[in-house]
Amino acid sequence: MLKHFIAVIFLVFSFSIQAQELKTLDLETAVSQEYRSLYPDRLKGVEWISPTNFATIGDDGELMIRNTAGDTVRTIIASDLNPQLTKLKVDSIKSVRPYAWLDANTFLIRCGGDLVSVNTEDLTAKMYMHIPAKAENIEFSSASGYMAYTLENNVFIATSADSAIQVTNHSKESEISAGVAIHRSEFGITNGLFWSEDGKSLGFYEMDESMVTDYPLANYTPIPAEVNLIKYPMAGQKSHHAKTGIFVVGSEELVYLKTGEPLDHYLTNFTFSPDGKKAYLAEINRNQNEMKLNVYNAATGDFEKTLFTEIDAKYVEPEQPPYFPKGDGKEFLWMSERDGFNHIYSYTADGKLLKQVTKGNFDVLEINGQTTDGKTIIVTAVEGLIDRAIYAASVKSGKMKKLTAEKGSYQVTMDKGDNLMVALSSPEYGNKVTIVDVNGKVISTPLSAENPLEDYKIGEMEFPIITAADGTKLQGRLIKPYDFDASKKYPVIVYVYGGPHAQMVRNDYKGGANVWMYEAANRGYIVFTVDNRGSGNRGMKFEQAVFRNLGTVEMEDQLKGVEYLKTLPYVDADKMAVHGWSFGGFMxxxxxxxxxxxxxxxxxxxxxxxxRMYEIMYGERYMDTPEQNPEGYKIADLKNYADQLEGDLLLIHGLDDNVVVPQHSYTLLQQFVTNGKQVDFFTYPNHEHNVRGKDRVHLMTKVLDYIDLHFKE
Incomplete structure (x- = not known):
């Protein structure tokens, strides 16, 4: 284990007569204000509307148009527009939040079910389009001005103020849903509607769940309670069947891509070619160890060619569609983990590999945008264990130029242009926003916000590095009480998640922690987290270490964290608590x-x-099916260890949880009863997989009070 750790002094105080007294952080504030008053000031709703201007929303809901120098060139408030909206007989607005931009001088606002266009120069407003108030999954094409949306389980396209086309016609009883995110939002799927670049063709996902088992949840609000049946495909059971449709506005033609069998494969990463004539689709087998990137004729749905196949002994997980930097359709970029890290590869349109654009023992997380000529892309990449960096990468040569110098976490806002907005967050910077060119030259700094936690009594945070049994370096985070005394012994709360795609420890303004952890530390605890093998952004070997044995390697690493804690002279090794949610609840x-x-x-x-009771897409990726991996499922089945419980355990579950269904807790509780073990259980009615809103304060009070109570016994 490394003795070295990186210490970050979270607060640097300047005590003087004029110094403001620091506030005491209470739990209600820590939870309810985490993304409000305790969140650093930021530029809201940023969108580039021209190469030199961007739009953002002010604190009072005003629309501000600013230039790259950071100057505000135009401000529009709600009272400027409401008189015209009244004349159009549409709902008034309280804030000016563009729904979409038609061009640099015209934006749309949504007034209930109406879309109104507004000219920024003379503030004239015109009725643009009507969409139903209950419309969901709305996707706008600025090229055509059409709006696609779903209503109940069908796809519609609004083409004018009083005209809409019904694309699909599925009855509710058919159990077919179109235009929605499929495969339970795995494989990078976040939506189900996709416009071609010219806005004349609409691609969409569709899923048939008629073969999926009904799972009963209950609504306890009415008297008597009612059954709420959901579709929940558990590991090894039947999965829904997916299709991909394409509808052409004008000809009104609808075709489905002829993806063939087996029908329980996974379809993802859909996109059109720049000219809209071809459709690209990643197709993954049920075992999730083979992916084919296929091309289809967008007009007929006919299969044309498999561009390439990716195979992995454990699993493949494509999450980004092909990206066409030059816009001519001759070449595209593809993100793949084939060399052990997530990198970008350049291909010709017919599937010939040109080169690996980015290389190194780090993950590229995102393509943020490109220069006007398409020769350079801007990417966000992992740096070290907890930092991010922004690079400009040449598509042709692969040469990468780092655009950011300071350590921390970055977010980029960019489109097709030569300027980008970069937001930096770190313990030293709450939120520092700069506009830079593609060479990294700073043009302006529109915002430099302090860390709001500096106004509170917050303890020191450290980033220790732990060594796993195989020598892998694991990143930890340790938070001390504000009034920390090295001569005392402190109990510990270990917060754990540990699952794939998640990274709990990050170099941002609060170290990746939730603010409640700082309040918990001030109660007199050391609050500790370590990102074990199996978690995200460390490459495939790191993530796949847990394959077919979820929980085993992760616990080994967590226990290495415990070993580290026991070396600290101020830790009371006899008083340790552990808390986590979802995968963290499993851990x-x-x-x-x-x-x-x-x-x-x-x-x-x-x-x-x-x-066995978790959903197919995620569960089978990491565990295979129960039939293929009976031993792995047996080892991870916590009912088999119910008789070994020592100490105090509280299980909490949302009564309406449709992600980790309540059966997980109920069956384990029954096993505790069978084994004569006393445990505590609490459920949250009307909450799904997590407890949000005002009730979250209740949740965190229950968690911390439970720990306080039992450590005081």
């Missing part, structure tokens, strides 16, 4: 049952307790 319960005695207290929220 919490696993640690309490499979390594009894390490932790005196566990609070597990929404825990997976038996992977």
């Amino acid at each position: 919490t319960t696993s640690l309490m049952l499979r390594h009894p005695g390490v932790f005196k207290i566990g609070v597990a929220g929404g825990p997976v307790t038996d992977w």
Whole structure:
């Protein structure tokens, strides 16, 4: 284990007569204000509307148009527009939030079910389009001005103020849904509607769930309670069947891509070629160890060619569609983890590999945009264990130029242009926003916001590095009380998640932590987290270390974190608690049952307790099916360890949880009863997989009060 750690002094105080007294952080503020008053000032709703101007929303809901020098060139407030909206007989607005931009001088606002166009020069407003108030999954094409949306389980396209086309016609009883995110939003899927560049063709996903088992949840609000049946495909069971449709406005033709069998494969990463004549689709087998990038004729749906195939002994997981930097359709970029890290590859349109554009032992997380000529792309990449960096990469040569110098976490706003907006967050910077060119030259700094936590009594945060059993370096985070005294012994709360795609420890203004963790530290705890193998942004070897044995390697690494804590002279090794939610709930319960005695207290929220009862796409990727991997499922089934519980365990579950269904907690509770083990259980009615809104304060009060109570016994 490395003795070295990176210490970050979170607060630098200047005490003087004029110094403001620091506030005491209470739990209600920590939870309810985390993304409000405790969040650094930011530029809201940023959108580039021209190469030199961008739009953003002010604190009072005003629309501000600013230039790259950072100057505000135009401000529009709601009262400027409401008189005209009244004349159009549409709903008035309280803030000016563009729904979409038609050009640099014209934007759309949504007034209930009406879309109104507004000219920024003379503030004239015109009725543009009407969409139903209950419309969902709305996608606008600025090229054609058409609006696609879903209503119930069908796709519609609004083409004018009083005209809409119904694209699909599925009855509710058919159990077919069109235009929605399919495959439970795995494989990078976030939506189900896709416009071609000219806005004349609409691609969409569709899923038939008629073969998927109905799963009963309950609505306890009415008297008597009612059954709420959802579709939930559990590991090894039947999955829904997916299709991809294309509808052409004008000809009114609808075709489906002829993707063939087996019908339970996964379809993802859909996009059109720049001319709209071809459709690209990544197709993954049910075992998730083979992906084919296929091309189809967009007019007929006919299969044309498999451009390439990616195979992995464990799993493949494409999450980004082909990206066409030059816009001519001759070449595209593809993101792949084939060399062990997520990188960008350049291909010709017919599937010939030109080169690997980015290389190195780090993951590229995102293509943020490109220069006007398409020769250079801007990407966000992982740097070290907790930082991010922004690079300009030459598509032809692969040469990468780093555009950011300071350590921290970055977000980029860019389109097709030669300027980008970069937001930096770190313990030193709450939120520093700069506009830079593609060479990294700073043009202006529109915002430099302080860390709002500096107004509170917040303890020191450290980033220790732990060594796993195989030598892998693991990143930790340790938060001390504000009034920390090195001569004292402190109990510990270990917060754990540990699952794929997640990184709990990051170099941002609060170290990746939730603000409640700082409040918990001030109660007199050391609050600790470590990102174990299996978590995100560390390459495939790091993530796939847990394949077919979820929980085992992750716990080994968490216990290395415990070993580290025990070396600290101010840690009370006899008083350790563990808490986590979802995969973290699985980890919490696993640690309490499979390594009894390490932790005196566990609070597990929404825990997976038996992977046979989790959904297909995620579960089978990491565990295979129960039939293929019976031993792995048996080892991870927490009911098998219920008799080993030592200490105090609280299970918490949302009663309407449609992600980790409540059966996970109920079946484990029954096993505790069978084994004569006393545990605590609390459920949140009317909440799904997490407890949000005002009730979250109740949740975190329950979690921390439970730990406080049992450590005081």
